[in-house]
Amino acid sequence: MKMAITIKDVARKANVSTATVSLVIHDHRRISSSTKHRVRSAIEELNYHPVRSARGLASQKSGNIGFIVTDDHFSRSEPFYTQIFLGTEFQARESEYYVLLTTVPADFDERQNIPRFVLEKNVEGIIIAGKVPHKLVKLLEDFNIPLVFIDYISSQVTHPVVMIDNVSGGLMATEHLIDCGHADIAFIAGDIQHPSIFERYQGYKMALEKAQIPFRPELIVIDEPYPARKYGYHAAMKLVSRKKRFSAIFTCNDAMAIGVIQYLKEAGMPVPSTVSIIGFDDVEANLSLDPPLTTVRVPKVDMGMEAIKLMTEILQKRPTGPRKILMPVELVIRKSTCINSN
Amino acid sequence: MKMAITIKDVARKANVSTATVSLVIHDHRRISSSTKHRVRSAIEELNYHPVRSARGLASQKSGNIGFIVTDDHFSRSEPFYTQIFLGTEFQARESEYYVLLTTVPADFDERQNIPRFVLEKNVEGIIIAGKVPHKLVKLLEDFNIPLVFIDYISSQVTHPVVMIDNVSGGLMATEHLIDCGHADIAFIAGDIQHPSIFERYQGYKMALEKAQIPFRPELIVIDEPYPARKYGYHAAMKLVSRKKRFSAIFTCNDAMAIGVIQYLKEAGMPVPSTVSIIGFDDVEANLSLDPPLTTVRVPKVDMGMEAIKLMTEILQKRPTGPRKILMPVELVIRKSTCINSN
DNA sequence: GTGAAAGCGCTAACAT
DNA sequence: ATGTTAGCGCTTTCAC
Numbered sequence: 001m002k003m004a005i006t007i008k009d010v011a012r013k014a015n016v017s018t019a020t021v022s023l024v025i026h027d028h029r030r031i032s033s034s035t036k037h038r039v040r041s042a043i044e045e046l047n048y049h050p051v052r053s054a055r056g057l058a059s060q061k062s063g064n065i066g067f068i069v070t071d072d073h074f075s076r077s078e079p080f081y082t083q084i085f086l087g088t089e090f091q092a093r094e095s096e097y098y099v100l101l102t103t104v105p106a107d108f109d110e111r112q113n114i115p116r117f118v119l120e121k122n123v124e125g126i127i128i129a130g131k132v133p134h135k136l137v138k139l140l141e142d143f144n145i146p147l148v149f150i151d152y153i154s155s156q157v158t159h160p161v162v163m164i165d166n167v168s169g170g171l172m173a174t175e176h177l178i179d180c181g182h183a184d185i186a187f188i189a190g191d192i193q194h195p196s197i198f199e200r201y202q203g204y205k206m207a208l209e210k211a212q213i214p215f216r217p218e219l220i221v222i223d224e225p226y227p228a229r230k231y232g233y234h235a236a237m238k239l240v241s242r243k244k245r246f247s248a249i250f251t252c253n254d255a256m257a258i259g260v261i262q263y264l265k266e267a268g269m270p271v272p273s274t275v276s277i278i279g280f281d282d283v284e285a286n287l288s289l290d291p292p293l294t295t296v297r298v299p300k301v302d303m304g305m306e307a308i309k310l311m312t313e314i315l316q317k318r319p320t321g322p323r324k325i326l327m328p329v330e331l332v333i334r335k336s337t338c339i340n341s342n
Numbered sequence: 343m344k345m346a347i348t349i350k351d352v353a354r355k356a357n358v359s360t361a362t363v364s365l366v367i368h369d370h371r372r373i374s375s376s377t378k379h380r381v382r383s384a385i386e387e388l389n390y391h392p393v394r395s396a397r398g399l400a401s402q403k404s405g406n407i408g409f410i411v412t413d414d415h416f417s418r419s420e421p422f423y424t425q426i427f428l429g430t431e432f433q434a435r436e437s438e439y440y441v442l443l444t445t446v447p448a449d450f451d452e453r454q455n456i457p458r459f460v461l462e463k464n465v466e467g468i469i470i471a472g473k474v475p476h477k478l479v480k481l482l483e484d485f486n487i488p489l490v491f492i493d494y495i496s497s498q499v500t501h502p503v504v505m506i507d508n509v510s511g512g513l514m515a516t517e518h519l520i521d522c523g524h525a526d527i528a529f530i531a532g533d534i535q536h537p538s539i540f541e542r543y544q545g546y547k548m549a550l551e552k553a554q555i556p557f558r559p560e561l562i563v564i565d566e567p568y569p570a571r572k573y574g575y576h577a578a579m580k581l582v583s584r585k586k587r588f589s590a591i592f593t594c595n596d597a598m599a600i601g602v603i604q605y606l607k608e609a610g611m612p613v614p615s616t617v618s619i620i621g622f623d624d625v626e627a628n629l630s631l632d633p634p635l636t637t638v639r640v641p642k643v644d645m646g647m648e649a650i651k652l653m654t655e656i657l658q659k660r661p662t663g664p665r666k667i668l669m670p671v672e673l674v675i676r677k678s679t680c681i682n683s684n
Numbered sequence: 685g686t687g688a689a690a691g692c693g694c695t696a697a698c699a700t
Numbered sequence: 701a702t703g704t705t706a707g708c709g710c711t712t713t714c715a716c
Contacts, residue, residue, distance in 0.1 A: 004463065006708095006709055006710085007709065007710060007711095016686075017686065017687045017688070018709090018710075019687060019688080019689090019711080019712075020685085020687075022711055022712080023685095023711095023712095026711090030685060030686085031685070031686080035685080035686080049461040049462050049463075050462065050709080051399070051463050051464075051708090051709055051710075052395075052398075052404065052459075052462040052463065052464040053394075053395045053396075053397075053398030053399040053463075053464070053708085053710090054395075054399050054708070054709035054710040054711090055395075055709080055710055056394070056395030056398070056692090056710090057393075057395040057396050057398075057399045057691095057692045057694085057708085057710070057711090058691080058692055058709075058710040058711040058712080059692085059710075059711055059712090060692070060711095062395055071428075074424075074428060075421075075424075075425065075428055075643075079417075079421055079424060082416075082417075082421060082424045083417065086413075086416060086445070089443060089444070089445065093458065096458070098442050098458075098459065098464070099443075100440050100442070101431060101443070102431065102435070103428070103431065103432075116435065116438070116440075117394075117440065119391040120391050120392065120393060121391075121393045121395075122393075122394040122395070122440070265632075290607075290632055301417075348693055348694085349693065349694060349695095358702070358703080359702065359703045359704075360693090360694075360703090360704095361696080361702075361703060361704075361705090362701090362702055362703075363694095364694065364695055364696085365695095365696095368695090372701060372702085373701070373702080374701060374702090377701080377702080392693080392694070393693055393694075395692085395693080395694090396692070396693035396694040396695090396708095397693080398694090398708090399692085399693080399695090399707095399708045399709065399710085400694040400695040400696080400707080400708055401694075401695055401696085401708085402695095402708070
């Protein structure tokens with residue numbers, strides 16, 4: 001590879017030392033503004049850009065931020081984590097970082113496959129999106145690397161985290177149903193242990209309470225293992241088989257809602273004419289579902305951006321700002337909910 | 343940051359020079375297997391991992407591969423490019439590379455925002471997925487960095503590329519329709535200039551020819567700007583308004599097919615009972631469409647993997663293997679096509 | 685306010 | 701077959 005412009009060339013051209021150039025690059029205050037100008041124009045003229053590896057080696061900072069998500073989360077058809085990742089990418093560019101994505105198996109296994117970027121000291125911090133095996137988190141903690149979580153927090157430890165305002169969302173969703181005149185509102189969820197899911201459930205209960213609608217356990221199906229379509233389908237089947245009266249369902253996420261709708265359709269209970277459905281995530285925004293799904297929108301891209309902001313603050317040792325960010329959600333009314341006509 | 347294990351520690355422990363350790367790491371042949379063993383166990387015992395930045399600086403190789411896709415491609419709801427990216431990630435891990443993703447605006451603008459990773463010499467090669475502005479390619483070429491394309495090739499230049507076997511796919515799709523007894527088969531596409539789309543069109547024509555079915559221009563709608571849902575909807579409307587007889591449609595991709603189906607549904611022409619539809623990409627694999635879409639599956643993850651393989655071959659200067667890879671496609675029969683009952 | 689110089693951890697000639 | 705050593709391009713004390 002032919003030699004490119006280095007800091008030396010700039011130094012020579014601007015008649016200063018390389019140290020000065022470096023200081024100018026970092027906008028150090030103790031450089032007179034006249035030299036700053038001189039150096040900056042030299043940089044411009046030569047179209048100089050510092051080489052990352054060199055900076056990394058000298059400063060012990062790779063300039064990279066890791067992003068970990070389980071493979072099934074990332075490759076699933078709903079682009080939830082993809083959007084979050086995209087957000088990190090946008091913000092990282094802004095902050096002059098690179099983000100290194102790696103997926104880990106959901107059934108992460110002992111001290112084998114620690115992400116290479118931590119071993120090679122190639123990331124300054126790591127963003128963990130969604131639920132990951134607790135073992136992994138433990139391992140990562142041993143490396144003493146800043147961790148920021150998104151939409152999940154491994155219990156026991158306190159790391160900065162970007163969360164969804166799930167309680168408000170759950171409240172919002174349920175209240176929308178109530179506003180539509182529904183009182184027999186079922187709740188369907190998978191992986192109820194998951195903090196986000198659990199919080200949505202809390203929002204559901206709060207809404208009932210506020211409206212003085214009694215909580216009816218027979219309208220609750222929360223023993224599905226995972227909030228995915230097929231389990232939504234299954235849960236709906238279970239719910240229907242109980243032969244209890246209900247006119248609306250709050251499903252813990254859109255993926256499950258799709259499964260629910262599919263089952264109801266097959267069971268001759270069209271949505272929304274016989275049952276109203278509301279989801280959560282707004283992941284299928286323009287997926288042209290039939291009917292279009294009323295849901296609670298989660299600002300996915302923004303969440304990724306916030307995570308990077310949090311991380312850069314930490315990396316720059318500015319202990320400002322909160323360590324736990326609650327992202328606001330928004331009700332999106334489409335066609336899967338309607339006025340209760342009973 | 344506290345000092346970690348370096349190559350020196352290993353050298354000391356194994357009673358060799360750092361040079362030897364380095365050679366062992368790269369499995370150089372001129373090291374006796376006895377010292378190799380000794381060094382390797384020292385590495386193991388110390389749990390040593392070379393620091394990326396240092397390697398990068400010394401070898402002038404960042405160990406990173408760039409991945410460029412336009413923002414609208416990556417963030418669209420169909421996870422087509424996401425899957426491809428995931429494939430690169432998998433294979434890169436295998437080959438000990440990192441992949442740095444960056445999105446560029448679809449309306450890429452002059453010499454402003456050249457991806458930072460090329461400026462900072464932080465990638466050894468770049469993978470370009472999908473159609474990108476030609477200006478960008480031109481700029482990239484000036485940097486004399488190896489480029490590998492996926493599913494698109496900027497005309498005029500010859501770079502290695504991983505393509506879909508679109509012609510076969512188009513043939514396959516159309517023949518499936520013909521096998522179902524259809525003869526009045528429409529073709530709908532957007533961005534017909536796009537090589538992949540154009541090739542699918544060729545496959546369509548070939549199939550007609552083989553079956554001795556006359557080509558009827560009145561069944562062709564290929565002037566939509568972009569193969570997205572809304573244009574599918576629009577194209578279907580246009581097709582229907584011509585009041586020509588047709589019993590099946592080959593749509594250039596799944597996204598458009600969804601729009602087509604939606605229009606037909608609204609127009610009282612249910613799929614597949616009145617019209618059969620076949621798409622391309624199999625992007626909506628488990629999107630629970632109604633009806634489930636018959637389509638031509640494209641091996642997205644594999645394409646990403648192949649691109650990295652190609653790239654690593656190039657980076658290792660092994661000029662072996664073909665420079666143009668055609669990925670095989672596969673017919674996936676679901677419920678949107680059926681026997682012609684007319 | 686600026687420069688000299690010593691690394692950062694590794695690779696790759698060149699010696700031996 | 702292995703060791704010596706000079707960098708790679710930048711950052712960062714420490715002098716001046």
